[in-house]
Amino acid sequence: MTIAVGEQIPQINFTTMTDEGPKPVTPSELFTGKKVALFSVPGAFTPTCSLKHLPGFVQQSEKLQEKGIDTVCCMSVNDVFVMDAWGKSQGAEGKVLMLADGNGDFTKAMGLELDASGFGMGTRAQRFSLIANNGVVEILNVESGGEFRVSSVEYMLEQL
DSSP: OOOOTTOBOOOOOEEEEETTEEEEEOHHHHHTTSEEEEEEOSOTTOHHIIIIIHHHHHHTHHHHHHTTOSEEEEEESSOHHHHHHHHHHTTOTTTSEEEEOTTSHHHHHHTOEEEOGGGTOOEEEOSEEEEEETTEEEEEEEOOTTOOSTTSHHHHHHHO
16 A cells, blocks of 8 residues: 555665765654655666656755755665665765665555566666655655656645
């Protein structure tokens, strides 16, 4: 069942890259006492994700902060090394926190899996965005198959 507005973010760790190497990030660390914009993409380095989705959030990160967002996060069912390389290639450092959901555990707990096996990508996360305030989902935007509209930074800025 898909997570709904008003529900708590699942307590499943992400992984992010640090100067010391990969590090787990707990939802408590990430969401407690903060207003967080999190968006999910089906895959790092894929066309829409690399040409539109991540670049939009990188370019508009300051506007999101001006509207009360403490942290902007990009999540994908990719490993931490891929997420780190993709973030660096997109200039995300210091603007968008790159989160790996390597095994898709967070995605499954959210009820937002995508079967991309027809494209040779296995189980991935659907394209979505959300705003969580102190770990509670306030806004949830899930794209219909193949679309890129309601999970964009422009749509989110209109909602804030």
